[in-house]
Amino acid sequence: MECAAKGIVSTPCEPGPPTRRCGMCGAVSYCSPSHQKLHWGYHKEECGRFQEQMRKAPLLSDFPFTFSDQLSLQENCAFLESMGLHLRGMWKYECSCRFKLPSFDQSSDSWCLPSLLCPCTDPETDLKNSIKSWKEYYDWRCLPLHSPVSVLLHWPLTVYHSIQLCLSRTPLSEAGNKLNIHYLGPEREISQILVFSELRALLPGVSIHIEFVGPAVPLSRDGETRNFNKYAHCSEADCSCKSSYDNSSQNSSSLKGTLTLKLRKGLYHEVYSDITRDTKPNIIVAPNAGIAAYPTWLPTLEIIKRMGVPAVFTDYCEEAAYLASHCIGSILGRAPEPIQVNPFRQPVPVEETALNLPCYSNCFIFGSQTC
Numbered sequence: 001m002e003c004a005a006k007g008i009v010s011t012p013c014e015p016g017p018p019t020r021r022c023g024m025c026g027a028v029s030y031c032s033p034s035h036q037k038l039h040w041g042y043h044k045e046e047c048g049r050f051q052e053q054m055r056k057a058p059l060l061s062d063f064p065f066t067f068s069d070q071l072s073l074q075e076n077c078a079f080l081e082s083m084g085l086h087l088r089g090m091w092k093y094e095c096s097c098r099f100k101l102p103s104f105d106q107s108s109d110s111w112c113l114p115s116l117l118c119p120c121t122d123p124e125t126d127l128k129n130s131i132k133s134w135k136e137y138y139d140w141r142c143l144p145l146h147s148p149v150s151v152l153l154h155w156p157l158t159v160y161h162s163i164q165l166c167l168s169r170t171p172l173s174e175a176g177n178k179l180n181i182h183y184l185g186p187e188r189e190i191s192q193i194l195v196f197s198e199l200r201a202l203l204p205g206v207s208i209h210i211e212f213v214g215p216a217v218p219l220s221r222d223g224e225t226r227n228f229n230k231y232a233h234c235s236e237a238d239c240s241c242k243s244s245y246d247n248s249s250q251n252s253s254s255l256k257g258t259l260t261l262k263l264r265k266g267l268y269h270e271v272y273s274d275i276t277r278d279t280k281p282n283i284i285v286a287p288n289a290g291i292a293a294y295p296t297w298l299p300t301l302e303i304i305k306r307m308g309v310p311a312v313f314t315d316y317c318e319e320a321a322y323l324a325s326h327c328i329g330s331i332l333g334r335a336p337e338p339i340q341v342n343p344f345r346q347p348v349p350v351e352e353t354a355l356n357l358p359c360y361s362n363c364f365i366f367g368s369q370t371c
């Protein structure tokens, strides 16, 4: 964390971490009383908004998991270590050690957990109603609340939730049970793509295709296509998740979904004409987008506007979502879309943040055409 006045006021900051918090919102910190005073002219406009956002902290940290207390007290490295998952399998990029790792050169296919703790095979029952919370998801998948899989499954569950928000009025059967998703700006998901296989269980009978488009896709993997007929597997050698035999055929009543995923390197507005030549997407999903922070979003938003496809964005904190929804509103010439709390946000507080605001991956969700 840095002094909130740094770079805005002309005098240099006192050395050391800023320890004075704004007494009204608590969201910003300062190195000295003088910097706090100098910054007030700027901060007074946002302070009230931050106060509102800080009040949501208890709501946002409310998860049904038994490991949540542990996560608020420990660093992610120690938490993963205690579960035997540190730097292993799909968990490799889930702590600050990721900054020392090569960038997503490979995808793992392992949960590194016993089968009782991870969804490595087809669900026992098909989904009858849509799932609206982590608790409902864990119940349906027969997972105990100490299983940490939500730490990775927030990616596909956020896509699922986006589909529920946007496409609930157009039944998928009208599109021939085909669903084409453009997923913008993937980062560590690239090393965890097997978790998206869970969409097959969540959307039975649907043929799903996902285009992963973003600058973080390694050049060596540009164009890579994966066909998923399995879930990420567990750590047990004799579990049926590893057999080549398709065990879903035993259960003839369930119509399994299919999933293909393709990786594309580049910014969306640079590569979209290639991708959309044959088929338009049904939905665009941009997780943790940072619309207001990255000017490269502007040409992409223009494209999204021209295509007229529903688009859903998420961000880490409410302030980022607030700035983004205003930015989208002004480009689309409309009032900013309402911002909702994502029930499938990652249950892990973000460790290094610029403000003291509550912050989670995929925390707030908003769209350009959420009906």
Ligand SMILES: [Zn+2]
Pocket (backbone or CB within 6 Å): 003, 004, 005, 006, 012, 013, 014, 030, 031, 032, 035
């Ligand atoms: Zn300062």
Ligand SMILES: [Zn+2]
Pocket (backbone or CB within 6 Å): 022, 023, 024, 025, 026, 027, 028, 043, 047, 048, 050
């Ligand atoms: Zn304040």
Ligand SMILES: [Zn+2]
Pocket (backbone or CB within 6 Å): 076, 077, 086, 087, 095, 096, 097, 098
């Ligand atoms: Zn670590």
Ligand SMILES: [Zn+2]
Pocket (backbone or CB within 6 Å): 109, 110, 233
């Ligand atoms: Zn494997």
Ligand SMILES: [Zn+2]
Pocket (backbone or CB within 6 Å): 115, 120, 121, 233, 234, 235, 236, 239, 240, 241, 242
């Ligand atoms: Zn298994």
